[in-house]
Amino acid sequence: VKNKIYERRGVPKGSSGWPLIGETLDFIACGYTSRPVSFMDKRKHLYGKVFKTHILGTPIIVSTDPDVNKVVLQNHGNTFIPAYPKSITELLGQNSILQTNGYLQKRLHALIGGFLRSPQFKARITKDIENSVKLTLACWKDMHVIHIQEEIRKITFEVLVKMLISIGPGGDLDNLKRDFEEFIKGLICVPIKLPGTRLYKSLKAKERLLKKVERIVQERKLSIEESDGNGTPNDALDVLLYDNGEPNEKQCLPMDFICGNIIEMMIPGEETVPTAMTLAIKFLSDSPVALKQLLVENLELKRQKADSGDDYGWTDYMSLSFTQNVISETLRLANIINGVWRKAVKDVEIKGHLIPQGWCVLASFISVHMDEDNYEDPYEFNPWRWEKTGAAVNNTCFTPFGGGQRLCPGLELSRLEISIFLHHFVTTYGWIAEKDEIVSFPTVKMKRKLPIKVTPLSATVI
Numbered sequence: 001v002k003n004k005i006y007e008r009r010g011v012p013k014g015s016s017g018w019p020l021i022g023e024t025l026d027f028i029a030c031g032y033t034s035r036p037v038s039f040m041d042k043r044k045h046l047y048g049k050v051f052k053t054h055i056l057g058t059p060i061i062v063s064t065d066p067d068v069n070k071v072v073l074q075n076h077g078n079t080f081i082p083a084y085p086k087s088i089t090e091l092l093g094q095n096s097i098l099q100t101n102g103y104l105q106k107r108l109h110a111l112i113g114g115f116l117r118s119p120q121f122k123a124r125i126t127k128d129i130e131n132s133v134k135l136t137l138a139c140w141k142d143m144h145v146i147h148i149q150e151e152i153r154k155i156t157f158e159v160l161v162k163m164l165i166s167i168g169p170g171g172d173l174d175n176l177k178r179d180f181e182e183f184i185k186g187l188i189c190v191p192i193k194l195p196g197t198r199l200y201k202s203l204k205a206k207e208r209l210l211k212k213v214e215r216i217v218q219e220r221k222l223s224i225e226e227s228d229g230n231g232t233p234n235d236a237l238d239v240l241l242y243d244n245g246e247p248n249e250k251q252c253l254p255m256d257f258i259c260g261n262i263i264e265m266m267i268p269g270e271e272t273v274p275t276a277m278t279l280a281i282k283f284l285s286d287s288p289v290a291l292k293q294l295l296v297e298n299l300e301l302k303r304q305k306a307d308s309g310d311d312y313g314w315t316d317y318m319s320l321s322f323t324q325n326v327i328s329e330t331l332r333l334a335n336i337i338n339g340v341w342r343k344a345v346k347d348v349e350i351k352g353h354l355i356p357q358g359w360c361v362l363a364s365f366i367s368v369h370m371d372e373d374n375y376e377d378p379y380e381f382n383p384w385r386w387e388k389t390g391a392a393v394n395n396t397c398f399t400p401f402g403g404g405q406r407l408c409p410g411l412e413l414s415r416l417e418i419s420i421f422l423h424h425f426v427t428t429y430g431w432i433a434e435k436d437e438i439v440s441f442p443t444v445k446m447k448r449k450l451p452i453k454v455t456p457l458s459a460t461v462i
């Protein structure tokens with residue numbers, strides 16, 4: 001009866017599947033195939049672009065419509081709050097940027113976003129990324145087989161920690177990496193918190209991480225106080241410690257809030273960037289024509305730099321137009337974050353669809369990215385398609401970094417990091433990739449970590 005009332009009021013059509021499990025089994029089964037979007041496609045054809053279903057323990061409205069997704073992401077009037085599975089909410093702090101809403105999220109988002117977009121930061125991090133990429137690439141020469149997905153993480157974790165708390169390579173970084181990896185293993189698990197369970201081990205790892213970060217934060221706070229706190233920020237921690245709140249509030253962010261958020265900000269950056277780099281290598285391995293054009297563009301820049309003797313600046317990397325198109329196409333096809341989950345805190349109507357208070361909504365990015373209404377031959381890796389639209393950063397039909405109020409603050413940093421890696425990798429080595437497959441569930445990965453064999457590019461090519 002309740003369903004009928006909802007339907008009359010405009011709740012999208014759909015099926016709730018079996019009692020308790022709903023349509024979860026089909027959702028997971030599709031996730032394991034090479035076309036995870038088939039779950040959405042089947043229902044889209046039956047019920048329309050916005051439909052209801054019941055997955056992972058929740059009744060949910062799924063939107064595959066870019067206009068509806070846009071409204072959900074904009075979140076005017078704070079109608080939607082983030083909704084994560086229980087294991088994730090247990091592991092995130094209450095004040096984590098990923099799940100808080102309202103004033104604190106906006107303040108933290110603006111602070112971090114502003115810092116990451118600043119030219120000073122980009123100039124400095126460009127050097128750090130270059131160093132890390134070059135050192136790592138140098139080791140690959142002597143390795144028989146390189147599991148790209150694993151090896152690249154050394155670069156990206158180093159960069160992430162540098163940007164957050166300025167720890168360079170060494171024992172402290174390795175310790176932090178070990179605890180962090182243990183911590184995130186529990187993000188998607190059975191949410192039971194007893195000694196020995198996955199969730200319990202992850203919570204313990206978080207305690208250890210917090211202790212380490214607290215020590216670093218205390219030391220930094222002291223040194224800022226000694227220098228009167230008037231310097232320019234070098235990392236995200238400085239940004240949070242320097243911030244004194246709204247002029248009429250003058251309230252410093254609490255210490256436990258800062259420590260927790262430093263750890264939580266590692267989560268969205270840690271796996272996404274290496275996955276994007278790995279998948280770029282995978283798509284390029286399968287597309288020799290695209291690889292050739294990418295190589296020509298990058299060799300040209302390398303030659304210019306060798307002739308002039310100038311250092312690379314971040315704008316050099318970002319102005320490689322074909323390379324940027326390869327990155328856009330990789331992000332479109334890879335769907336590293338396939339959509340975002342929200343919960344409605346009040347009844348809301350979008351394009352005639354009612355989302356009742358308390359219901360979850362999944363704004364499905366993958367459905368938009370793989371829809372032939374939006375992209376011709378959506379399953380083709382075709383970097384040239386972006387030549388018509390211009391280098392896409394974010395628009396209604398292209399949202400790898402989300403949008404609206406929570407648009408990823410790491411967007412530009414990620415693109416820069418991927419560009420630097422691609423530049424040095426393709427102009428240093430040729431490679432042969434072993435056979436491997438992309439898996440999409442629970443997160444996007446290469447089944448065999450993408451094993452490749454590299455050979456230095458011969459002097460005649462360079």
Ligand code: HEM
Pocket residue numbers: 082097098105109265268269270272273276336337340399400401402403405406407408409410411413414
């Ligand atoms: C290819 C790499 C990346 C992808 C695809 C990606 C994707 C996303 C997406 C889709 C969101 C929106 C989540 C939502 O609306 O609930 C997001 C948020 C976020 N991302 Fe990224 N991200 C990437 C890299 C990074 C990096 C390197 C950082 C490091 C600073 C980062 C930090 C964040 C943070 C802090 C948020 C939360 C923003 C907020 O809720 O206000 N991301 N990311």
